[in-house]
Amino acid sequence: MHPMPGRIPVSIIIPNYNYAHFLERSVDSALGQDHADVEVIVVDDKSSDGSAAIIRSYGDSIRACLRPRNGGHAAAFNTGFAASSGRIVMFLDADDYLYPDAVTRIVDAWDTTTAQVQSRLHIVDERQRVKDVFPPPELPFDDGDVMPKLLHKGRYQTTVTSGLAFDRSTLETIMPIPEADFRQGADGYLATLAPIYGQVQSIDECIGAYRIHGANHSAFGEKLAERARWRVTHDFHRLAALSDQVSGEGLTMEPGQTILHDPLHLEERLASLCADRSRHPVANDSRLALAAHGAIASLEMTASLRRRAILAAWFLSVGMLPRKMAMAVLSWKLDAASRPAFLSRFSKPIRRAMG
Template identity: 70%
Template sequence: MYSIQDHVPVSIVIANYNYARFLRRSIDSALGQTYDDAEVIVVDDASTDGTADVIASYGSRIKPCLREVNGGHAAAFNTGFASSSGEIVLFLDADDYLYPNAVSDVVDAWEENTAQVQFRLHIVDEQMHVKDVFPPAELPFDSGDVTSKLLRKGRYQTTVTSGLAFKRSVLNSVMPVPEQNFRQGADGYLATVAPLHGEVTSIEECLGAYRIHGANHSVFAEKLGQRARWRIEHDFRRLEALSDQATEVGLEVPDDAGLHDPVHIEERLASLCIDRERHPVASDSRLSLAAAGAVASLEMNASRRRRAMLAAWFLSVGILPHQMAKAVLSWKLVASSRPQFLLRLSKAIRHAVG
């Protein structure tokens, strides 16, 4: 672990695009850290709202990076990292915020072989009311050497941008983030390739807030097919990047890695059921995906009850008539579509396994 005496310099890179209404809370949270050696870098990706005024109001307390042309998530990460100097780097989305102890807790948890620290976040609404925890507490983080999981299925249990911190030397090995492939979801790239260069250290406490609102890229429940297709393509780009990085360190990712990942299979099923004509994998069938999903579910790091229920869900989507399968699918992916009895059952299960 790093000690207080080490005075490890930390950089917090805030990536912003048209989030002026949220940005001040994010910057204040970064400036308000109890850790006294954290620089705050704010990257504005050519916003067209009032962001410039918000940034200007902080003067020399922050380091602004104002991009003239919008480049997306990866470009903002690359710009901010190039301007940073910390040995530990946190990337914070501008609609999210950190709790005052976040950086101190990350530094305290850091081990000699740590490449990445991950921590849970409270899910909050636009008014910052806490709604839930992400990832859910009943899903254990994967920690330590996660290489075997990455090579087998291209994923391990991690979190989103604002719950991640990276070792600078590791980022030097994997950055810049490919900007065309990761205009959105640059955190997915970093969290996928960074663990090839060290271990993952997990903190179970919530050290910040992940704000869910109507403008999030991840929130377009009324367009499930579109969301599923984007996530499938994003997974394919992640797997390609993982394969490239793995090759550099003498490892190999199997061609069928995605078919061992329940999260990826779920998106493939959603895309296929909702809009077969636009589904990006022509060879997929509901039954084959459902079978793969059931097997992958039983191999998850989760409670036996959760694994069994997810496996049953996959099989039901695979074998039910198409309209019924779509209904069962939407019940899982869109909470607002669930009948009341399912909402009560879901809460009871989470309470039982939490």
Template identity: 70%
Template sequence: MHSPLDRIPVSIIIPNYNYEQFLGRAIDSALEQDHRNVEVVVVDDASTDASVAVIESYGDKIRPCLRRRNGGHGAAFNTGFEASTGEIILFLDADDYLYPNAVSEILDEWGADVAQAQFRLHLVDEDQQIKDVFPPPEQPFDSGDVVPELLRKGRYRTTVTSGLAFDRAALETIMPMPESDFRQGADGYLATLAPLHGEVKSIDTCLGAYRIHGSNHSVFAEKLAERARWRVEHDFRRLEALSGRAAEIGLTVPPDAGLRDPVHLEERLASLCVDEPQHPVETDSRLGLARAGAAASLEMNASWRRRAALATWFLSIGLLPRRMGNAVLAWKLVASSRPAFLARLSKTIRRATN
């Protein structure tokens, strides 16, 4: 006996650029879903490796979209969405993969008012060995109507591309996205704007794997300032897009929303401290950002221990001499820089603040 959910068409869109070594696993995971009505759209963004050969090997099992010119993350998302037909849309990064029950679990939790579902992922290495959970279990998702949180600080607790699913009607109101603004981080655009058009449903189960490897755009710890600067600038583009869409539906995002967001302030402080000449906000100061970060930390949705620990971290960077402050900053943002005793302490604190 079939469930009515079996009739709901779902599209899994896989944007790919030069991930031939991982692409097959991502496609297989989409094709192996236990939901009966899934189409798999694979967008190749003008790869220079053997990705196209991998795609062509699947024949008519998938819908290929081969871009002639590289346009980046946003362009690939736009291309895939235009080619898709599903009522619910998942964007799966080509180096990640889903578990066979992912779509069916999402549909079981879906509702008429849902614009976006989000779920946890296992953090795995290149050999698919599970290392952790992302986001960490002690960090609760924000759920339901997250618009007040979005308007207050421009962010709510969500996840990355491969842990998200969207209602097609919600996406049709915000896509195509500006491709030049989101050559990277297209998921940030979608997860920021989609909740303006419905509720967010959170699933604490791990429904897939988020692969960490040396080629990830998000992994370049040895270039801490560059990473932080990119994230700060990406936040500014997200906030601009959010402000524009919010204004169209009669809502207002305060101009200082980012100064209420600990995540944004963390990256902004890192950018300023590590490479001040390249920092994108000339008026920023270490103490000013540290004070804003401490205040924002105390308003987080987290245990009081976690809030207090983060507020203390911000203030120490602002108040300590620059060299010491930069060391404290690096210990949090780059795990490999921590002395052994701090690495042990970090694990203890994580357990204690669950």
């Protein structure tokens, strides 16, 4: 570890679109950090719900960026970053919030080799009641040099927007984020490319809250096929961006082959194929081939043997069962609301037992 010298300025950028109901909690949490040098930038992506008035009410305590037209997640990230000056940069979703010592914990974990710090978050509902932890504690973060894992399967164990912090010079290298490809999921672009330029540090404690509610992008479980198609396409965009970036660093990868080592991608790809084959984004996919790739990829995971074996068996069952039964098994895993009562009752104990 090589500690950072002196006091470190930190920027917290809050991209907002029609989250007026949650926005004050988010902004107040950013302003309430116990670190001495924090600037708060709030980007409104042309909301229609009164968000702009809430932002203006904070006056000079924040930097307000009111976009003239809606551009999506990446556009809001790009706008906020251009207005920021911090040595460490965080993007806090407007429906999430940080605990008062979040920035201090991140700064304490930082050193001169760091490109990204990642932290766990409490999953909370609309009334801020803690429901779980993301990522689950039994899934260890990947940290240090994660490039071998990225080049092998296009993914490593990380977290979502509000649990991430980035080195400014790294962001200057990989931004602006392509706005057409990342109208949603801009954090996926950043977390995929940042590790090319430094180490990833992890904080296992929860530094804030990740809110799940009916209006946000994470909660559209009832639209299984739509969600799966989006995630499959998002993975292709991430891997194309990674391939372009590493080629400039003298490295090579084949995105189409790399992605077949990623169990999370293969889950969503199976879901897309099973739920709505006519709109599935990958021609010539077959359930059995995807399931076989998924089983092999599961056995390569960093997890207990029991967890890897159960996931491999799940993939094979989805690949070989009749379509209607396969769809039920898929839904139970990917959409908690679809699970029978007995499965929902035992899902957490089973997950913990799997280690």
